[in-house]
Amino acid sequence: MVDNYTLNKEPKVKTGPFVKIRRIYRNYRILQKSQRIKPKEKQRFKERLSLYAQFIKKGDLCFDVGANIGNRVEPFTELGAIVVAIEPQKSCCRVLRKKFAKYPNVYIINKALDKTVGTKEFFIDRSHTLSSMSKEWITAVKNSGRFLSHKWDDKVTVETTTLDLLIKEYGKPNFCKIDVEGFEWEVIQGLSRPVNMLSLEFIPEYLDPVLACIEYLSKLGNAEFNYSLGEPISFALSNWVNADDIINILQDLPSESQTQGDIYIRFANHQIQ
Numbered sequence: 426m427v428d429n430y431t432l433n434k435e436p437k438v439k440t441g442p443f444v445k446i447r448r449i450y451r452n453y454r455i456l457q458k459s460q461r462i463k464p465k466e467k468q469r470f471k472e473r474l475s476l477y478a479q480f481i482k483k484g485d486l487c488f489d490v491g492a493n494i495g496n497r498v499e500p501f502t503e504l505g506a507i508v509v510a511i512e513p514q515k516s517c518c519r520v521l522r523k524k525f526a527k528y529p530n531v532y533i534i535n536k537a538l539d540k541t542v543g544t545k546e547f548f549i550d551r552s553h554t555l556s557s558m559s560k561e562w563i564t565a566v567k568n569s570g571r572f573l574s575h576k577w578d579d580k581v582t583v584e585t586t587t588l589d590l591l592i593k594e595y596g597k598p599n600f601c602k603i604d605v606e607g608f609e610w611e612v613i614q615g616l617s618r619p620v621n622m623l624s625l626e627f628i629p630e631y632l633d634p635v636l637a638c639i640e641y642l643s644k645l646g647n648a649e650f651n652y653s654l655g656e657p658i659s660f661a662l663s664n665w666v667n668a669d670d671i672i673n674i675l676q677d678l679p680s681e682s683q684t685q686g687d688i689y690i691r692f693a694n695h696q697i698q
Contacts, residue, residue: 562607
């Protein structure tokens, strides 16, 4: 399914003496942003806490894949969870280590996830939340107009590991949040067993890889699905549905560039409290 994607043109990556200066400035902006707490962010924290409290309790293990600067790690730790935060951007990892230095149950992994262990090119945007390893996703969001003005004009090589190896080292998570800007399908292929519950980000203009994730996960075990759209975060469906139903629902969603959300997957014997 996803193999049919072709890249119209690669991100234009700048080189030269100003690259290091730009990276330093970008790192400074990320640190400054992490220290600002806006009223809107306080409200979003409360909404996230309300959602995650339905299925995360004290002592649960959570994976945050694509942790960025920790806006999901925060509610996880507030709920008393043990958190493994995986983030390939060094600048974001510095923020994570500073923010969660007093939390002994937060483990920060400066790597990306993939279907295999190795290295990968990571394309960096001026907005740290949009950096991605997927050239196809970058092309899709630029062509759709969603992020037309963004450039992804820097790149680094990052180490990769897999979900299976993380589970081997830390244990099976009660919840695994995956938000990797279009690289979800590659991440999911590194998982060979069901976990209790996962979430995956999606956008309509790059839907096929997420549909591949749904089909793959439904083959790992007895999976049920729900979804949320944008903010505030809440489940869109009152009842969880099967793979065919969620695929139909996602394909029928409006294709506007404002539409985005998360798919939630839970396996048999795991119930929302």
